[in-house]
Amino acid sequence: MPTPKIGVFVCHCGLNIERTVDTGAVAEALSEHPGVTYVSDYDYMCSDPGQRKVIDAITEHRLTGVVVAACSPAMHEPTFRRAAEEAGLNAYLVEMANIREHCSWVHHDRKEATAKAIRITKTLVEKVKGNHPLDPVQIDHVDKCLVIGGGITGIQAALDVAESGFQVILVEKEPSIGGHMAQLSETFPTLDCSSCILTPKMVEASRHPNIELLTYSEVLDVSGYVGNYTVRIRKNPTYVDPDKCNLCGECEKVCPESTASEFERGLTERKAIYIPFQQAIPSSYTLDESTCLGLRPLRCSECAKVCEPGAIDFDMQPEIIEEEVAAIIVATGFELYPIFNLGEYGAGDVPDVIDGLQFERLLSASGPTGGEVRRPSDGRIAKRVVFVQCAGSRDPENHNPYCSKICCMYTAKHALLYRHAVPDGEAIVFYIDIRAGGKGYEEFVQRATEEERIEYLRGKVARITRDGDHVVVWGVDTLSGKRVELEADLVVLAMSMDPHPSTAGLTKALKISCGGEGFLKEAHPKLRPVESLTAGVFVAGAGQGPKDIPESVAQGSGAAAKAIGLLAKEKLIHSPEVVSIDEDICGGCGVCVGMCPYTALSLNGAGVAECNEVLCEGCGTCVSACPTGAAQLMNMTDTQIREMIKVALVDV
């Protein structure tokens, strides 16, 4: 190997690094390190003039490798690798020494932090000395995109990708697309009717020639890699042929079995054969096997007897569909925090204590009460309604620690719509504080509090119980310091938002991670909000964190744009930092083959291991297991690591 000429570029990051790390001392210490032929330090290495310094130094000093001592590689590794390529230096001969996140930001003692920064930088110099120039692996890809979740986010994403000319498979677990938005009455702050703005999009998605809709379907597993994922989807049998079903509804009339309606959130019942709501897409009935008297053996078949078009097929089987897709958008959405967890608010045992989505159904013209605010217990019009914000939110001791973000706004909307529906009714809102950050949001809350005579009490509700005909609400008005005891006809809890329960299983199948609260984790909270850490898998909507409709739609479009960017590429690039096998040393024991989670390794005809670089993800598990050292991870070999360890431990 030629004598290394390594350039070390130490960034001040303004004062972010310089405040605790003496960057001059780091540069000086590194200038004496074997193999380092050029050092420089600068205010902002990532700026244009900073990158120019790197480029010029590579050319002038004929550098064979570069270490930028600055921020996390997650931040600027691509920046400097691109810059190096501009100067004709292979991108894989550039490494980042993370002296900001791992050093200057977490230490105070300047002397100690400087010493650590020197050690960190030296380890990366040793790594670069052993790096080889590599060419990215180019791979072909299919032209399809999978969208998981048919709520507003998934619909938006699917439409955007489809409009760009690529094929989309939209998978929805429920019998209809539409998600929670289909349940809403009107939307804040404009009071648009939710169905009126959603259903045209649902229809568009179902009719789009580039979208294949798979409802009542679940993603079973995913294998492969970016550009070439293989997805297995189970399409559950609806026992009704959607092409034949004419929505006459005769089957529903004769069906003897019923259960709580999911769409009406238990406020009414539905039959075993049902359509979730009138504008459901696909517009067809579904026979819910778990509620039906029994299909195997057939115990009833009343529905089939009355079905004129003969749409009902009791022999329908679950279908396993295998699809090849290049990109996956995960838009699994949310579910409300279970009311059963809120013992202090009756745990769901008080019939007139309902959650926000149930109240949406009461307000909806297509809901069980036709838009009249009638109590679930006795059907009377509710004359006094208490709204409780932060139910299950912002309570780290007992419930979810986070703010669910949309509840302040929808509670204001609920109270306002209630006052319109029941003009002589009384609306009282308990709140901790009002968070109305959004275009037109603050104005909307002002309107609710000032023009609509809605009483806002600042304080948390401690307990809700049933007292005969009434619901009793105990709380504190913290502004007057007085205890409050209110008798209400109806209590509406602004429940916290949880990630949808299906999220956890799905993230395992997709090999993407969740944050502490179970929401989908993005690659970077600010700069890569719709990407996951797995290439080709994108996240969007309320499954990533509580958000309202405009934000969900924006994320759906954002994720779609990312997917389109990938689909539009002729070839995809795969990291060349993969495993290589030294055939001269390999003894053909095959230990590595069993270790590889990607089936990238196999024993070839000559009885030695072979690595398929397209399948190899570069984890290096096989390298640690290889008894001879024949398997090595490119640019992270055993030798490199040993040299790195050595300098990590020297006194500086």
Added chain:
Amino acid sequence: MSDRTGPFEPKIVAFLCRWCSYAGADLAGVSRMEYPPNVVPMRVNCSGRVDVEMVLAAIEKGADGVLIGGCHPGDCHYVSGNYKTRRRVALIKRALSEIGIDPRRVHLEWISASEGHKFQQTITQFTQRIRDLGPSPVPAAAGAKVGGNG
């Protein structure tokens, strides 16, 4: 700095997996969570890349402690690398105690990308543990070879 004239300050190397623990360390940084500066982190793609020799090499070269950070069980970016690490670390610990080195000098921790606080806690507690254990019994100034029949 880290000359050993003052009170004992251990030298620790950490192998952090790129997707979880290294990112958790990044988050600790972004959140400005302070912890002792004794640990030099090294990024590996997967905790499954950490092998017995790497840990022994670190101890041989003068590390008083070795920390390995991986994704939580079930969350490994590479499906199952962390399970293999768990088995290897158990092996390493047994090997260490047989050659007279306290196995507590090697520690494996699951730290996710969203656990900046856990990273801070881990570094702080592990550093303190090694301070309490004292300098490594391996007779090595940095880079020195372990004695012939030592």
